[in-house]
Amino acid sequence: MDLSCELMGIKLKNPLIISSGPLTRSGEMMIKALDAGASAVVTETILNEIRPNVRPRLTGHDGALQNIRLYSEYSLEEWKRQIGMVKEHGGVVIANILAHSPSEMAFLGRTVERYGADALELGISSPHGEGLSVLGCDPPNLYETVRKVVEAVNIPVMVKLSPNVNNLAALAKAAEDAGADGISAINTIRSILGVDINSMSPFLPTYGGYSGDPIRPIGLGAVATICQTVNLSVSGIGGISRFNHLLEYIMLGASTCQLQSALIFKGLGVIGEILEDLRGWMESKGYNSLDEVRGKALNRLKSFDEIILEPKVAMMAKNCPRPGCSLCETACIFGAVEKGRDGKVQVDTDKCTGCGLCLSVCPETCFTLEWKR
Numbered sequence: 038m039d040l041s042c043e044l045m046g047i048k049l050k051n052p053l054i055i056s057s058g059p060l061t062r063s064g065e066m067m068i069k070a071l072d073a074g075a076s077a078v079v080t081e082t083i084l085n086e087i088r089p090n091v092r093p094r095l096t097g098h099d100g101a102l103q104n105i106r107l108y109s110e111y112s113l114e115e116w117k118r119q120i121g122m123v124k125e126h127g128g129v130v131i132a133n134i135l136a137h138s139p140s141e142m143a144f145l146g147r148t149v150e151r152y153g154a155d156a157l158e159l160g161i162s163s164p165h166g167e168g169l170s171v172l173g174c175d176p177p178n179l180y181e182t183v184r185k186v187v188e189a190v191n192i193p194v195m196v197k198l199s200p201n202v203n204n205l206a207a208l209a210k211a212a213e214d215a216g217a218d219g220i221s222a223i224n225t226i227r228s229i230l231g232v233d234i235n236s237m238s239p240f241l242p243t244y245g246g247y248s249g250d251p252i253r254p255i256g257l258g259a260v261a262t263i264c265q266t267v268n269l270s271v272s273g274i275g276g277i278s279r280f281n282h283l284l285e286y287i288m289l290g291a292s293t294c295q296l297q298s299a300l301i302f303k304g305l306g307v308i309g310e311i312l313e314d315l316r317g318w319m320e321s322k323g324y325n326s327l328d329e330v331r332g333k334a335l336n337r338l339k340s341f342d343e344i345i346l347e348p349k350v351a352m353m354a355k356n357c358p359r360p361g362c363s364l365c366e367t368a369c370i371f372g373a374v375e376k377g378r379d380g381k382v383q384v385d386t387d388k389c390t391g392c393g394l395c396l397s398v399c400p401e402t403c404f405t406l407e408w409k410r
């Protein structure tokens with residue numbers, strides 16, 4: 038079973054990379070993640086100046102995380118030692134950098150390349166801090182930044198994009214035109230995770246970045262858009278905590294994936310679980326390499342104009358086995374599903390509009406959508 042893959046020409050033993058964040062804040066942390074099975078690590082964002090981190094800065098609820106952490110607490114000079122430690126350990130390090138201008142970004146890129154970084158990730162997309170508003174949402178600015186960095190270094194350059202924009206495809210194209218080798222997406226999403234109604238205060242004192250399980254659909258959508266737009270290595274990020282999440286990104290065209298929040302909540306053991314389950318799934322399906330599934334779902338993604346309107350309605354594929362359940366009856370806002378006193382579920386195909394909701398809410402896959410007989 039071969040899980041190896043390639044990111045911007047760099048050979049990796051598997052597609053699972055640790056994304057930029059507190060779990061990659063030091064050489065020691067990065068080595069722990071690599072020892073747990075990750076194929077590469079992306080450093081926490083490295084800046085020219087150190088930003089103090091406010092307290093509190095993290096809040097987590099129901100698999101979702103909000104953070105207002107502002108990048109690395111180590112100086113640029115200190116990163117020489119931290120990156121050096123990982124390189125001595127034999128690990129692949131992608132240095133995530135952020136600066137105020139294209140030339141400062143190029144300077145940072147050159148510096149971390151000298152420190153031994155295998156590739157760069159331009160961390161222009163955090164919703165807090167200034168990177169996104171200055172460099173990460175304007176295609177000409179992004180083009181200029183990427184071009185300056187690409188000209189300054191001899192290692193691959195990846196650009197990390199945000200979903201907090203309305204021109205994702207244009208930004209991806211600008212990065213490609215400027216010579217980037219890869220794109221990673223998504224960064225966290227601007228948010229307020231909640232308000233304590235007793236103290237009438239938001240959980241954290243300013244807007245923060247939303248991550249974890251609930252952002253996966255947004256990450257998947259962004260990755261699909263990017264893969265449809267550019268011909269670059271794409272690293273999919275957002276809400277990955279299980280092997281099937283990782284496969285979803287790969288099937289939409291990503292060559293690798295990154296994760297952070299799931300490891301914060303559940304520990305580094307998640308890395309081994311994902312890889313083992315991925316191997317098990319591939320074996321059970323008879324696949325030998327990820328290339329056999331990469332992009333397969335992207336090929337099935339259609340535009341509205343391409344979707345053929347078919348007279349399909351819901352039908353019972355089998356009898357309902359759950360006496361206490363009525364999820365389908367409640368969810369059908371067209372009143373087409375009825376559960377009788379005898380526990381039998383019936384669909385009135387004259388009322389059914391084929392919306393598909395009963396198929397997804399039924400925990401027993403009792404429904405199919407078929408041509409009306």
Ligand SMILES: Cc1cc2nc3c(=O)[nH]c(=O)nc-3n(C[C@H](O)[C@H](O)[C@H](O)COP(=O)(O)O)c2cc1C
Pocket residue numbers: 056057058059081082095102104106107108109133160163197223224225247248249250252274275276277295296297298299
């Ligand atoms: C606490 C925390 C700190 C983060 N810091 C950075 C950072 O310094 N630079 C960066 O590019 N992304 C940063 N991220 C974003 C992650 O790398 C990732 O893009 C995002 O969390 C979505 O992935 P996830 O749902 O697996 O966490 C951070 C995320 C978290 C949760």
Ligand code: SF4
Pocket residue numbers: 350351368369370371372373374384388389390391392393394395396
């Ligand atoms: S497909 Fe939609 S309209 Fe038809 S039965 Fe299911 S929920 Fe109701």
Ligand code: SF4
Pocket residue numbers: 357358359362363364365366376382398399400401402403
């Ligand atoms: S949702 Fe499925 S399991 Fe629940 S009542 Fe309907 S058919 Fe039965």
